[in-house]
Amino acid sequence: MxxxxxxxxxxxxxxxxxxxxxxxxxxxxxxxxxxxxxxxxxxxxxxxxxxxxxxxxxxxxELPNFIRDYIAFHKSSCNKPVYENKYMIFTEKHDFAGGGIGDRLRGLVFTFFWAIATNRTFLIYWDNPFNLTEVFQPATDLDWNCNIEEAFNRSTFFYLPNAKEIAKYSEKFNSGENWPAFTAVQTNYHAMYVPKKYPKPMKELFQREKVSLHSLSLFEIAFNALLKPSKALTQRLMEMRSAIGLKDQQPYITMHLRMGKAGNVTWKDPPRSRPEDIPKLLKCGRKLRRDYSKKFDIPQEELPLVFLTDSQESKQRVAAENSDIRTFDSEIIHIDKHVKNIEAAPKQGYIDAWAEFLLIRESRCIFIPGGLRAPTSSPGQGHDSAGLGNNATANGAVATLGHVLWRGLYDTGAVLSSVLRLH
Known part of the structure; x- marks a missing residue:
């Protein structure tokens, strides 16, 4: 890596x-x-x-040579008339479901490398429930927003949310030439983590460059090459850090639990974890902090435990009952639940959801429940919290990426040193 x-x-x-x-x-x-x-x-x-x-x-x-070469190619293509280029546009249309943050990032990074492999200009058309530019800007000379309206309006749209839909276009999927010159793709298919399911051009690219998207660092490289937080998003992240008393560069451990209906979230989501799982999660988090503190010679009082969840009710409960756990109020939304009702989507909730994502991304260690799937498993499972135990150790915290990779919420851990799965 x-x-x-x-x-x-x-x-x-x-x-x-x-x-x-x-x-x-x-x-x-x-x-x-x-x-x-x-x-x-x-x-x-x-x-x-x-x-x-x-x-x-x-x-x-710090980028690999093939990505730096692509950035130069992309910059040159943006200076040409639109009709002279071939495009691969990652799309989040207002009338199609695309999943949550993790699902969308999975599709975005997959499409990015697909564009590189087929020598196409990569763009992002994202207006669901708000434009991506509300929270991110191009991070380098790779301007994924250049000529976007004209290129998207000329595009043939392909909705590829799963293996069945991709199979319909298998011949196109394995060739960069068979796609229309202006191609818009919406996908969050988990093939990103299954090398044998890469499109043929991507397989050839990764074999030639001796890399794989199965590597967490390659996902991080793509994230850094593409996305820079907007001022609004950065300001909100700073407010969150201030609310929980995090100093600049201070290491901390994040605990995340998805509650869904069990946490009385405001959107329609089935029960995920259970309220009785929270004390178990906190117990394991404290043990991990002790082990991590000892292993890396960091005083426990300088290694905060930060609790995040989709449930504001659960946050308030944890804050009231546990003085050593840090959390804060936020108004996150599930960004895919407003596909059919964009007008009702609170923009602050959109920003808060991304800010919490970045807060998790910056943590030294990410802690999640056990009973979770490996990245090669079929979709639709893996939200249960069965098997929560207290066998967390710093040495065992690097056991598997499992759910972390699959759900995508933690896909871009820039300073990620360990990911814990409890058995």
């Missing part, structure tokens, strides 16, 4: 750090003081802009 620098989301965005000026002027908004704050903010912005450019350069330099 490629060695990656330990970037986090604020490393790649202008104006991302919250300085000591955050609360300045709230009680004394005098003009002189306000001018001082404005001046400091301007200086901070200049420094952050310079730092961001340096980070961007480092990010590009």
């Amino acid at each position: 490629f060695d990656l620098p330990n970037f986090n989301s604020q490393d790649l965005i202008l104006g991302s750090n919250i300085t000591g000026n955050k609360h300045v002027g709230m009680k004394d908004p005098g003009i002189r003081h306000l001018e001082h704050v404005t001046s400091n903010q301007a200086n901070d912005d200049k420094k952050l802009a310079k730092d961001s450019q340096a980070k961007l350069k480092n990010t590009v330099n």
